[in-house]
Every structure is written in structure tokens, then in C-alpha cells.
Amino acid sequence: MTPLEQTRFNLAQTVIKGLERRNMTGEYCATLADAKEAVGRFLIPGTSVACGGSMTLGELGFVEAAKAAGCNFLDRFAAATPEEQKEIFKEILFCDTYFMSTNAITQDGVLVNIDGNCNRISALSFGPEKVVVVAGMNKVAPDLDSAVKRARNSAAPANCVRLGLNTPCAKLGKCADCSSPDCICCQFLITRRSRTKGRIHIILIGEELGY
Numbered sequence: 001m002t003p004l005e006q007t008r009f010n011l012a013q014t015v016i017k018g019l020e021r022r023n024m025t026g027e028y029c030a031t032l033a034d035a036k037e038a039v040g041r042f043l044i045p046g047t048s049v050a051c052g053g054s055m056t057l058g059e060l061g062f063v064e065a066a067k068a069a070g071c072n073f074l075d076r077f078a079a080a081t082p083e084e085q086k087e088i089f090k091e092i093l094f095c096d097t098y099f100m101s102t103n104a105i106t107q108d109g110v111l112v113n114i115d116g117n118c119n120r121i122s123a124l125s126f127g128p129e130k131v132v133v134v135a136g137m138n139k140v141a142p143d144l145d146s147a148v149k150r151a152r153n154s155a156a157p158a159n160c161v162r163l164g165l166n167t168p169c170a171k172l173g174k175c176a177d178c179s180s181p182d183c184i185c186c187q188f189l190i191t192r193r194s195r196t197k198g199r200i201h202i203i204l205i206g207e208e209l210g211y
């Protein structure tokens with residue numbers, strides 16, 4: 001291992017220890033290829049799975065992998081009408097395994113996520129039997145304050161640009177604490193503990209992934 005790889009590994013172990021103190025679990029994958037294998041362990045044929053919008057999951061080829069594994073992938077974009085989409089969202093909230101990334105994670109294992117529709121943070125906090133979070137080590141922040149700043153000044157502006165939203169951060173490249181109709185920062189979820197031991201599992205990846 002190079003010194004940089006060793007440092008990433010060491011930091012991941014620190015985060016994982018923090019997660020375990022909070023009733024969550026974690027593992028470290030040095031590469032995207034290793035992470036694909038790790039995600040594959042949770043793709044159990046016949047189970048219902050869903051995911052939140054995530055560049056990291058996209059880079060992992062998650063949707064294709066879930067379908068290839070024989071999972072029942074609940075796809076909110078497959079709905080033909082708003083009513084149908086509402087039904088799919090209800091099913092997603094009680095699926096077997098929900099996959100997502102995180103906007104940030106502190107060195108001591110606190111997850112920070114912001115959401116507009118809040119389907120993603122709802123599933124993280126309640127509903128699915130299991131939640132699997134995949135995150136590049138670039139999402140690790142020293143403490144809660146810097147994790148929130150990361151979510152607001154890195155993740156949210158980039159997501160607004162990606163989604164073509166009309167928000168100040170999409171033009172300024174930083175948060176302007178807006179309340180615009182397109183604002184994606186409607187609610188903040190700070191996950192400092194899981195009541196159910198092991199319900200939330202985090203796969204940390206030793207690469208720069210997502211925003």
C-alpha cells in the first residue's frame with residue numbers, strides 16, 4: 001500500500017469503529033470493483049430492493065446488478081402516472097433492502113443527509129429492513145459541522161447542477177441558504193445512532209465517488 005492508501009484504510013477503520021459504537025456496521029473496500037462485490041452480497045434473489053438517487057450507485061452499476069441478481073427492483077421512474085408513482089414510493093418505504101449514498105459522514109460515524117422530497121432520508125430513518133449506504137472516502141468529514149458544510153456546499157450545489165435546478169448554488173457554486181421552489185435542502189437528517197443493531201451498513205470505498 002502507498003502511504004495515501006494506508007491513510008485512507010486507517011481513516012476507514014476509525015469511521016467503522018465510530019459506526020459500531022452507534023449500532024451500525026461498516027466495511028472498507030479499497031476499489032470500486034471490491035465495492036461491487038460487497039454490494040452484491042446484499043442483492044438476494046427474490047427480495048425487494050430500491051435506491052435513492054446517487055452518483056455513487058450509478059458508478060457501481062447498481063440498478064443493472066440488482067436486476068441481474070434476480071431482485072425485485074422497485075423503480076419509481078417506471079410509473080406511468082403520479083398515482084402509480086405514489087404507490088411505488090409506498091412500496092419502496094417498506095422494501096427489504098434500500099441502497100443509497102450519503103452526503104457526508106463524520107470521522108466518528110455520523111451520517112449527514114439533506115433531501116428535497118425526503119424519500120431517501122425517510123427510508124434511511126424508518127421502513128426498510130436493511131439500509132446499505134455506499135460512500136467514497138471523499139465523503140468523510142472531520143466533524144458534524146464540517147459534514148453539514150460539505151453537504152450544503154459540495155453535495156447540494158453539484159446535485160442542483162446535475163438536476164438542472166434553478167437554485168442560487170447552481171450558479172454560485174456554494175450554498176446561499178435559499179428557499180427557492182427548486183431548493184433540495186428541505187430537510188436535514190443527522191443519523192447519530194441506529195436503534196436496531198446492524199440495520200444500517202456502510203460500505204466505504206477508497207476512491208473519490210459522487211459529490
Ligand code: SF4
Nearest residue numbers: 156169175176178185
Ligand atoms: S439551501 Fe438552496 S442554495 Fe443552499 S445548497 Fe440548498 S438548494 Fe442550494
